[in-house]
Amino acid sequence: MILRPMTLTEKVLARASGKTHVQPGDNVWVNVDTLMTHDVCGPGTIGVFKREFGKDAKVWDRNKVVIIPDHYIFTADSMSNRNVDILRDFAREQGLPYFYDVIDDKDGHWTFDAARGPLARQYGSRYTGVCHTTLPWKGHTRPGEILFGTDSHTCMAGAFNQFATGIGNTDAGFILGTGKLLIKVPESMRFFLEGALPPGVMAKDVILHVIGEIGFDGATYKAMQWEGPGVHTMSMDDRMTIANMAIEAGGKNGIFPCDQKTLDYVRERVSENGTRSDFDPVELDREQSFSYDRVFDLSKLEPTVACHPDPGNRKLAKEMSHIGLDRAYIGSCTGGKTSDFLAFAEVVRGKTVKIDTFGVPATTKVVQELKDTVWNGQSVWQILESAGVRLTENASCAACLGGPVDTFGRLNQPMKCISATNRNFPGRMGNKESEVFLASPYTVAASALTGHITDPREFIS
Amino acid sequence: MAHTVTSPIYVVQDNIDTDQIIPAQYLTLVPTIAEEYEKLGSYALIGLPDALYPERFVEDGKTQTQYKIVIAGRNFGCGSSREHAPIALGAAGVEAVVAESFARIFFRNCVATGEIYPYDTPVRLSDVLKTGDVATLDFDHDTLTANGQTYSLKPLGEVRPVIDAGGIFNFARESGMIPSR
The missing domain is CATH 3.30.499.10 (Aconitase, domain 3)
Incomplete structure (x- = not known):
């Protein structure tokens, strides 16, 4: 056989x-x-x-x-x-x-x-x-x-x-x-990435683009497999952002090939923590069967926003500048990593946010790294605070999913919020009459500076 | 005796996510604690926007709904993996959700807990029925009858006996997969 x-x-x-x-x-x-x-x-x-x-x-x-x-x-x-x-x-x-x-x-x-x-x-x-x-x-x-x-x-x-x-x-x-x-073995869909991301465009834009493409139930019961040279240009943080949102397309799982970056990242951390180190990656077969197979050119992507009320409601940031905002939020598993905050800081550095802006690092290690990273004599933590961002040291899921009414950053009344998080169904961040717009840390930062949805390339050379 | 349920129905549209079924602020309730299970029922579908759904699913001060059947559009139960979602519906007295399609984890949680029957309907019933219509769901023939029309539903297949048994643990014991108590 x-x-x-x-x-x-x-x-x-x-x-x-x-x-x-x-x-x-x-x-x-x-x-x-x-x-x-x-x-x-x-x-x-x-x-x-x-x-x-x-x-x-x-x-x-x-x-x-x-x-x-x-x-x-x-x-x-x-x-x-x-x-x-x-x-x-x-x-x-x-x-x-x-x-x-x-x-x-x-x-x-x-x-x-x-x-x-x-x-x-x-x-x-x-x-x-x-x-x-x-x-x-x-x-x-x-x-x-x-x-x-x-x-x-x-x-x-x-x-x-x-x-x-x-x-x-x-x-x-x-x-x-x-x-x-x-469990049931899912069908697999392949997303083959070519090229590299242009300035001002992040991994978050890739996944928002793809969910908009297939629809936010477009991967229901399926595995989303990411391949291609574009994948290998991405950091582990970028890959995590993309895999994180497989569920926002209904996916059962997202999966990436294993390369040197994966091995270096994992080996360093299992050895640091003394966890199991005997793992065995799965390699790509040449002729696989997919229920969907498409090539995406990363160099063509632009800053993307998922508009209220679902993660598949895709628009380009530059088309949405008429949407005024009450709040900006950066945090969560998807958007609260150190690299996310550094991107955000790049944009707001030396400027002042125009709307209430909340920052919740995903982990206590992110808190430490933001304090330890120094740009021109100032820590990134200080840079963010000076720009008017309300930053907490209490790393957690916080307002990404609303939570109890005293949760930091929670939308307690109807308002429009741009957020680096992953989900924007009605009521997700608290008040059910609120509207949440999902975007990259760059786009959230640029929008925080102007008070309306803003293409971050206006601020990035 | 035929296995049927007759009840007023509650109709919702596409993409009802788990935050609309049970908002995150109520996830402090632990479903395996009896009084908290009951309380979860009282909050079922409380996250639906009032403007779109003026009829409350569970009346204020009550823990049970009058609607034992929920009719939904596409992608019902999308979003979080919180098992509180099918549990809140089951605790409120819902027997079945009949939807054009379900999100994966919600569907699985219905089966694992045995709380409710998640039926797929090939006809988009959320367009033809309205809240308050009375329907009869026939579990033996996999049909829903309302307003004089009978609609065939997709049979539940291999998950049916699991829900009948009351969830995966009962099913696994009945079929000898794990030792009985």
Whole structure:
């Protein structure tokens, strides 16, 4: 029997299910390399696990469970604080080594001190921030592996040549007990990137362009595979931005080939953190089968905006200058990395924002890097603050998904906001009559300076 | 006895995402805690814009909806992986969502939890039916009847027995995949 070649996703799933070959539509039991959960879905996942496997049950492999409180942390909402306590109790009871707690006291209770305000640091030495940005930083993403997470943006780890996707609490509870999950092998779509990004255009523009092209349910149930010379010109941060938003096209996962940049990035971090280092990338076959296959020339792309009310509502920034704005926001897994803030700072440096502008670094490491990066005697952190950006040290998901009413940057009344985040359905950032426009850090920065949607090339030479 | 449900229906359009089904501020509720599960039901579909959906899905002060069937357009349940979404609908008393299409994770969470039946409809029912119409969903024949018309729905196939069993754990036990208790 001649087996057809496989896509990257098919290869990872075949290996994880102990088969030599799988094809789209096959239902396979895969062995899970990493399960990630957080404060919003963790307590429910733990509840399912205990209900189904018993209150004294042990997780299948404590080295493969990663718990990252990051959603509703810096809030006085007592239910949210309680949920972080539930995670801590579970991590202690199970002896989990990878729990990135907000406080250092393993027996303590978490409460947010609202009187100290939202800006100054309120976390201990283990806290990291947004889960999807933490996973690679702490050495939990590895080529060729299977990662499930109780969060739809888990697909971000596809940047590292692995199969990564979001699941619900019940599936996660099942994994906690068994280390396995039954999944369907998706069809793959190929996005073949040529050329290099022109000045003023970022990875965010690539993914907004593509979602606009295929529609925001255009990849439903499918894998989005990224290939081509354009991919190799991109940094790991860029690839993460693109993989992150596979779900905004309905995709099951996004996946990139493994190259030297991937290997260097992953090896450095697994060795820094002492996590598993024996990984095995999946390589590209020559003749793969795709349900969609298209070439995109990066050099033709322009700054792009996804307009209210969905991530597929694509326009060019230069066509939207008539849209006045009340707020600008930079942060989240997609848009809160150090490279995102540096791009933002390039634009606002020496200028002053015209509208309320909020900045929430994805992780505590991003906070540190912005303080440590110095341009002409000023740290990037200072440059941003001098430009009028309200920056918090409390790295978290914050207002990207609204959250409790006291969440930093949350849209608490109807307003128009331009945001470097990934999702803009009605009510996503809080008030359900608000309108959110998704754009790159460059475009958000330029728009913050003018108060209306602005093509950043006006500010970038 | 035939397995059917007859109820007023609630009709929504395309791209109802999980924030409209259960806004993020209510995700502090933990679904496996009984009283919080019930509370999630009271907030089902509270994120729908009032201007487009003046009829409230769950009346103020109540935890149950009068609409046991939701009719939707394309891409119902897109967005977050929060299982709170099918759970909120199930907790409010919804038996089935009949949509032109579903987002992947939402569909899977319906099956995994066994909370609601996610039926695909080849006819765009969100254009022909309106909120308050009374419909009968026949689970044995995979049909929906409303206003004197009977519409065929796409059979649920291999996920049907999982939902019938009450979710993946019950199904896995019944079929011997994991040990019974």
